[in-house]
Every structure is written in structure tokens, then in C-alpha cells.
Amino acid sequence: MNKTCRCFVALFVLFFWLPAICCEKYKLCVVDGKEGYKKSTRYCPQLDAAESTVECVVALDRMDCLRRINKHQADFAVFTPEDLVAASNLELEVLITNELRYEREKEFEYEVVAVVGNHANIRSRHDLRNKRFCHPGYGYETDWTRILSNYFEASTVPPQCDPQLTITENRVRASSEIFLSACKAGPWVRNAVLDRELKQKYPNLCRLCDNPARCSKQDKYWGRRGSLLCLTDGAGDISWARLDDVRQHFGLTSGGKEDSPEFYSLLCPDDSVMPLNSTDPCVWVVKPWSVIATRRTKAQEIQAIISSLNHSDVSPWKSSLLYLLETAYVTVQTLDPVESIESYFHKAKGFLSANSFSGCHPPRTIRICTTSNLENAKCAWLRESAAVYGVEPDLDCIKADNVTHCMLALNVNAADVAVVPPDLVHSGLRDFKLKTLFYETAKDEDKYVSVAVTRKGTKFDGFKDLRGAKACFATYDGVAWHSTIRTLQKLGLIGNCSVNEALAKYFGPSCVPGIPKNESLENLWKTCQDGFDGDLGALHCLSSGIGDVAFVSRNSIKAFVSGSGQSPDYPSSNESTDDFVVVCPSNHYPCHMSWAPLGQAMVRSNSTELWMKDTLDVFLLLDSLFGKNYRDLTPSFEMFGKYEWHSNVLFHDATLRLREVPTAKNTDQMALPYEELLRQAPVCRSGSERGVALLGAVMLCATLVFSF
Structure with a gap:
């Protein structure tokens, strides 16, 4: 290469390649929340400014941000302590550069303590039997997970592992046998029927509540301050509560004094007690702050950017970056040095222990296929x-x-x-x-609503006009298949016996993907082609002119027209929804044949x-x-x-x-509903069977007559 060429290459690198490297932006992974927390469209465009060193990568959720950082598709994001536990369990390597604090002087978001009334004479965890327990309850897990909520009992109550009881009931029964009474208001489980059954079976765990019969989130003693009111009203002997709430409740900080602190003490994890107003109170477990976590290779540079942010900054892109990071008015606290997840949690008393309690052995596991x-x-x-x-x-x-x-x-x-x-x-x-164990429920327009669809201009006034029509089905033995059979039977257009053969005679040359290939059913598979299976395939069968009517899910029409989910076996449709018409079975029948949930979880019967x-x-x-x-x-x-x-x-x-x-x-x-349609399937009775049934009825009648 001559000198001129080398010079040209050097200039090309200088002017085109180096600026691209120098000006590469750090990628912030942004997750939009509900309503006022949909921030990406408002603030991310501000990061496009030439002077900005950060750009947005919008993710689906916080776990998606972890995956993106792990794949080097993003550089940093905001995470909760629970997110970091998941990252640690998955062995994802991220470093923590900054905390997002509401109050600069507080080392943790909150600390949880056990407050005891001195009258109860509780000096260690061994004195808890037959005492009265005030618990903050369940149903507000935004910043108080069940792990932290249950930590005191998990640390002090001997576990039970009766294989004849659910895991939840084992835990409930263990507490019920230790404490004389308690107020644990709110939903113990999400199933309302089971929740009621458990509370009726272990009523002593609701006995301290202001309304024991309901034991609900509306109770006076439910919630963060509720457990302290339960204690100071004289209902209970011990309260599990946040330290900041305790200090406020007893007048140790501003906010109102409900009772004198000298009548209460802190029960410590080392089985000692200390005065409530101790300068270094003993805590059982802490909740760390939300943090900025980054890729290891870019941690120092990103920390420098984050640490420079403040609410008085006039730089539009820096102000927008801070708004994207914070969920409330926060103080950015720099960690020096940056820390690994393990190192960070090492300072958070009890947090990892709370997340690593061993369960029963052998463990119970739900295997999802x-x-x-x-x-x-x-x-x-x-x-x-x-x-x-x-x-x-x-x-x-x-x-x-x-x-x-x-x-x-x-x-x-x-x-x-x-x-x-x-x-x-x-x-x-x-x-x-x-x-079925449970159903996926959705809006009406998103359910699987089975309908008969024809092209616009086709003269079908009802199912009686479909005799001899060329039909396109999504699949054999599916929702539309059984719904069509039941509808034709209800209208008296086919009988209850040999329904496959009945449909083969009722319709003209048709396509039912997956139907058994035998001679009597040839009419139902002779027009099938590649790509005709499924709802979209049945609509392609109709759209191509091979079929006259398609039996499909109603919401598949929109998907077919938009081209979403199209099979590579056939081209996208050029039609609009106006090119298709739903055929109602009759004037005295709903326009759909059945509806089914989007999906349902099935288990062994x-x-x-x-x-x-x-x-x-x-x-x-x-x-x-x-x-x-x-x-x-x-x-x-x-x-x-x-x-x-x-x-x-x-x-x-x-x-x-x-x-x-x-x-x-x-x-x-x-x-x-499709489920009811399956349950009410008509029974096929041949002529001889009807005769036997009639003879049986006559003999039974005669027997009854003679018995009287």
C-alpha cells in the first residue's frame, strides 16, 4: 500500500471510526410502569441530545433488564433488592454503583424489630409460647414481601411438615400452636374460599383483631401501624413492626405519641431484650434500598455519571435521566467502592437469611410443562x-x-x-x-369465540343454508368442530349418532385438518392443502375460494387481516375485516356457537x-x-x-x-360456554337402544305399581 493510500485510511479511521467509539452512549434499561410511571416516551427523547452520554433501551420488565445487561444489550438499570436476589441465584454478574435513597442518613429503606410489652415478661424467644402476637397482616406486599412479613415466625416458631396439610396450613398451624392468640389480618392465601376455611380452622390467629370474624384488610389492627396499635391498646404482648414506625408511634421521633416507651422493650435475635429508646436498637431483618446495577466493565464510568445527578441540574438530559431513575424524590448515594451483590447484602442484616430458609424435606415442587x-x-x-x-x-x-x-x-x-x-x-x-385447575380469563373480545365466517356477498342466512357448502375447519376435535356439531344438532339439522359421518354428508367437499382418513369421511379432507390448519389456515382456505365457510375463533379474523401470526405456507391477506361476514346459526340463537377461555391449566384428574x-x-x-x-x-x-x-x-x-x-x-x-357445551353433549341412541330403554321404563313402572 503506497503512502497516499495509507494516509487516506488513517484519515478515514480518524474521521469516521474514532468518533463512533468516542461518542458511544451508555444504555439505560427503562421499564414503564402504570399510569404516571410510563416515563420512556416523555424523558427518553431528551437523552438524544448531542451532549448526552446516555440513551434509553426500553424493556418489558425488570427481569428483562437483567437479561439485557447480561447479554450486553444494556449497561445499567434500577433494581429492587428482590431483583438482585434473583440475579444472584441465576449467577448473573452485575455490580452495584449507587443507592436511591429517600433519606440520605438512613442506611436501609427500613429495619424490622420485635416490640414486647414489659407486662408480658418476654425475655427470649423461648417465652413466646401462649403469648399474644400482633402481626401487620397480609395484602400490601409492595414493599413488605411475605418473606419479610413471615421472618419473625420463621425464626422463632418450630416448622411443621405434615404431608397431609398444605405448606400454608403447616405454617399457620405451627403459629397457632405457639401463640395463644394473634391478629394476622388480610388474605392468608389468594383463594378466598380456602382463606375462609383456614381462618375458621385456626380462629385464635384472628382473635386479637378488632373484628375477628372478618380478619380482613379493613381491620383496625391491619397494616404497618395496626400491629403497634394492637400492642398499645392492650390486645397483644408482642408486635412485629418497622423501626421507623415504632419510633414515631412511641414519640421517639415526630409524629405523635401513642404510649410511653418505658413500658416496652425490644426482643433481640440473640435472645436478649433492650430498652425501646436504645441508640443502637437490635433489628431482626433489614430491607436495602433500590439501587443502580451495571455491567462490570462499565461500572466506574456509569457511577460517575449517576453520582453527578441532582435535582437542581439545569442540563435537560441530566434532569431527564434522574427522572427516569427515580420512583420518588430521591437522593443518589454513591457506593465507594462499587460492590458485588454478595458484598452488598453482607451488610444487610437478615436479608439473605430471610431469602434462604429451607423448607420441608422432601421439598414440594410444582412441575410446569x-x-x-x-x-x-x-x-x-x-x-x-x-x-x-x-x-x-x-x-x-x-x-x-x-x-x-x-x-x-x-x-x-x-x-x-x-x-x-x-x-x-x-x-x-x-x-x-x-x-382443569384454573382458567386464563380475558375481555370478551379476546376470548376464543367460535363463529361461522363467510366472504362478503355470500347468501347464507343461517346454518340451514350451509347444507352442501364447502367448509374450512381449524382442526378436528377442536372448539369450532364440537361447537358446530352441537349447533347443528340443536337446530335439528343433523342427528346425535355418527356425527363425523353426518357432517361429511351435510357439507360439500371440505377441509378438517387432522380428521381420520377413512372412506366415509373423505368429503371432509379432500380439499385440504398445506397451510390450511389452525384458525388462520381455515381463513386462508375461505379467502382463497376453496371453501365457502370457515369455522374459527372470532378474533382470528382481525389477526388474519393484519397478517400477525401468519404461516409462511401462504402469503399475507390483502383483505379487510369488512370482506368477511359472520353467519348467525338462526334468528333465535346467539350469533356465536360457543366461547372458551384463552387457555386453561390442566392437571391429572x-x-x-x-x-x-x-x-x-x-x-x-x-x-x-x-x-x-x-x-x-x-x-x-x-x-x-x-x-x-x-x-x-x-x-x-x-x-x-x-x-x-x-x-x-x-x-x-x-x-x-364451551365447557358447558361439552358437558351437555347429547347421548346417541339407536332405534334398538330406544326400544330397550322403553321396555326398561315399562318394567320399572310395573314393578312400582305392584309394590304398592
Whole structure:
């Protein structure tokens, strides 16, 4: 290479390559929360300024930010202590650079103590038997997880592991046998029926409440200050409470004095007691602050940027960065030096211990069956997220090739729970002897509503006009298949016997993917082509002109027109929703044939009632933590949201909540639930069978007459 060329290359590097390196921005992983906490669209554009050294990467949830940092797709983000426990369990390497404090002088977000009345003569944990316990209760887990809520009892009450009781009941019974009475208001479990049963069985744990019969979140003694009122009103002997609330309650700081501190003491973890107004009070467990965590290789540079932020900064991009980081007016505290997760938690008394209590042996585990690497990965993150919030039994993730194999795994006890789509529910009930544990409930427009669809301009006024029409079904033995059969039977258009053959005669040349290939049913598979399976395939069969009517889910029409989820076997549709028309069965019948939940979790039909209670409570608790109604400012992990930007992974994105029943009483009134349609399937009776039945009825009548 001559000198001129070398010079040109050097100039190219200088002017094009080096600026790109010098000006590379650090990537902040941003998670939008609810309502006022949707910050990305407001503040991220400010970081596009030329002088800014930071840019936004928008993530789905905080666990997504951990994954992005681990993959070097992001450099730093805001995390809670629980997020850091999950990161540590998953062996993800991040460093902590700064804390986000509400009060600069407080080392921890809060500390939890045990306050005892001196009248109770409690000098150590061994004096707790037959004492009265004031607990803050359950139902406000935003900053008070069940792990911290239960830490005192986990540290002082001998555990019970009766295999004939649920994990929750074992814990409840153990406390019930130690304490004479207590107020533990709020939901003990998420299942309202089971919650009521437990409180009726162990009433002494509600006896101290202002309203023992209800023992609810509305109780006077529920909540952070509730447990202290329970103590100072004379109802209880010992209170589990936050230290800052204790100081305020007893007038040690400003805020009002409810009682004199000299009548109370602190019970310490080392089985000693100290005065309530001690300058160095003994605490059982602390909650660390939320933090900035970063990639190891960029920790120092990012710490320098974060440490320079303050609320008086006039720089628009720095001000916007601070707003993106904080959930309230905070003080940024620099850690010197930066710390690993393990080092950071080493200073947080009791926090790691609270997150590592061993359970019963052998442990109880719920094995979730997944059908892809993506589902299995999401399940693994759900497992870790559940663990740091104290969800028991533990979760495990078992991978199979497809849903059918998952149902087989359940049947042979190789897995415990599988989420089954509506089209395979009948097979699960009939072929694999399964039953439903819970349902994914959604808005009406998101349910699987089976309808008959034709092209605009086709003259079908009802199902009676479909005789001889070329039909396109999503799949054999699915929702639309059985719904069409039941509808035709109710209208008297086919009989109750040999229904497959009846449909083969009723319709013209059609396509029913998966139908048995025998001569009598040839009419139902002769027009099938590649790509005609599933709801979108059935609509392609209709759109291409091969079929006259498609029996599909109503919401698949919109997906077909928009091209979302299209199969590579056929091109995207050029049609609009106006090009399709839903055919109502008749003037005296709803316009749909049936509706089904988006999915339902199925389990073995011989599962014990005990196991069902334990498992259902776990998923209802997961729903409250990671579902659409999460209580945090930003989602830690989204069960019913995209995973790695893929839709409907493990659960459906449109799921609103999980229920043990498919409908919500008094709010969900859509007619023709698919589950009921399956239960009410008509019985086929041939002529000879009807004769035998009639003869039996006559003989029974004669017997009754002569017996009188």
C-alpha cells in the first residue's frame, strides 16, 4: 500500500471510526410502569441530545433488564433488592454503583424489630409460647414481601411438615400452636374460599383483631401501624413492626405519641431484650434500598455519571435521566467502592437469611410443562421471581415437544401442570384423563369465540343454508368442530349418532385438518392443502375460494387481516375485516356457537384435593405479584406479557387474571360456554337402544305399581 493510500485510511479511521467509539452512549434499561410511571416516551427523547452520554433501551420488565445487561444489550438499570436476589441465584454478574435513597442518613429503606410489652415478661424467644402476637397482616406486599412479613415466625416458631396439610396450613398451624392468640389480618392465601376455611380452622390467629370474624384488610389492627396499635391498646404482648414506625408511634421521633416507651422493650435475635429508646436498637431483618446495577466493565464510568445527578441540574438530559431513575424524590448515594451483590447484602442484616430458609424435606415442587425453549426460559425466570417473593411450593420447568406430549407427561406423572389451548381441552379430558385447575380469563373480545365466517356477498342466512357448502375447519376435535356439531344438532339439522359421518354428508367437499382418513369421511379432507390448519389456515382456505365457510375463533379474523401470526405456507391477506361476514346459526340463537377461555391449566384428574389447593394458591399468588394488577411501580416480571418480544409465551398476553372458574359471577354473562357445551353433549341412541330403554321404563313402572 503506497503512502497516499495509507494516509487516506488513517484519515478515514480518524474521521469516521474514532468518533463512533468516542461518542458511544451508555444504555439505560427503562421499564414503564402504570399510569404516571410510563416515563420512556416523555424523558427518553431528551437523552438524544448531542451532549448526552446516555440513551434509553426500553424493556418489558425488570427481569428483562437483567437479561439485557447480561447479554450486553444494556449497561445499567434500577433494581429492587428482590431483583438482585434473583440475579444472584441465576449467577448473573452485575455490580452495584449507587443507592436511591429517600433519606440520605438512613442506611436501609427500613429495619424490622420485635416490640414486647414489659407486662408480658418476654425475655427470649423461648417465652413466646401462649403469648399474644400482633402481626401487620397480609395484602400490601409492595414493599413488605411475605418473606419479610413471615421472618419473625420463621425464626422463632418450630416448622411443621405434615404431608397431609398444605405448606400454608403447616405454617399457620405451627403459629397457632405457639401463640395463644394473634391478629394476622388480610388474605392468608389468594383463594378466598380456602382463606375462609383456614381462618375458621385456626380462629385464635384472628382473635386479637378488632373484628375477628372478618380478619380482613379493613381491620383496625391491619397494616404497618395496626400491629403497634394492637400492642398499645392492650390486645397483644408482642408486635412485629418497622423501626421507623415504632419510633414515631412511641414519640421517639415526630409524629405523635401513642404510649410511653418505658413500658416496652425490644426482643433481640440473640435472645436478649433492650430498652425501646436504645441508640443502637437490635433489628431482626433489614430491607436495602433500590439501587443502580451495571455491567462490570462499565461500572466506574456509569457511577460517575449517576453520582453527578441532582435535582437542581439545569442540563435537560441530566434532569431527564434522574427522572427516569427515580420512583420518588430521591437522593443518589454513591457506593465507594462499587460492590458485588454478595458484598452488598453482607451488610444487610437478615436479608439473605430471610431469602434462604429451607423448607420441608422432601421439598414440594410444582412441575410446569413447557413446549419450546422460549417457554422454558420464561418459566425459569418465573421460577426465580417467585422464589424471591416467598412463593411456595417451588416451581420447576419440564420441556416437552408440544402440548400433546405435555398432556401425556401429566398423565404418566412426569409433570404436574400444563397450559392447554381451547382446541385440545376435549382431548385432555377424554384421552389423557385430565381436569382443569384454573382458567386464563380475558375481555370478551379476546376470548376464543367460535363463529361461522363467510366472504362478503355470500347468501347464507343461517346454518340451514350451509347444507352442501364447502367448509374450512381449524382442526378436528377442536372448539369450532364440537361447537358446530352441537349447533347443528340443536337446530335439528343433523342427528346425535355418527356425527363425523353426518357432517361429511351435510357439507360439500371440505377441509378438517387432522380428521381420520377413512372412506366415509373423505368429503371432509379432500380439499385440504398445506397451510390450511389452525384458525388462520381455515381463513386462508375461505379467502382463497376453496371453501365457502370457515369455522374459527372470532378474533382470528382481525389477526388474519393484519397478517400477525401468519404461516409462511401462504402469503399475507390483502383483505379487510369488512370482506368477511359472520353467519348467525338462526334468528333465535346467539350469533356465536360457543366461547372458551384463552387457555386453561390442566392437571391429572386423580390429583388430591390437598395438592390442588396448594397448587392453585401458588398460581393465584403469582397472578397477584406478576399479573396485570401488580402492586409495584414497575413490573418485576410479567406473566401475561411478551417475553423477549414474543407474544403468548407460556400464558396469553391478553389474559387479565387467573380464576378457578371460567367466568366471573355477575360480570361475565356471555352465553354458550364451551365447557358447558361439552358437558351437555347429547347421548346417541339407536332405534334398538330406544326400544330397550322403553321396555326398561315399562318394567320399572310395573314393578312400582305392584309394590304398592
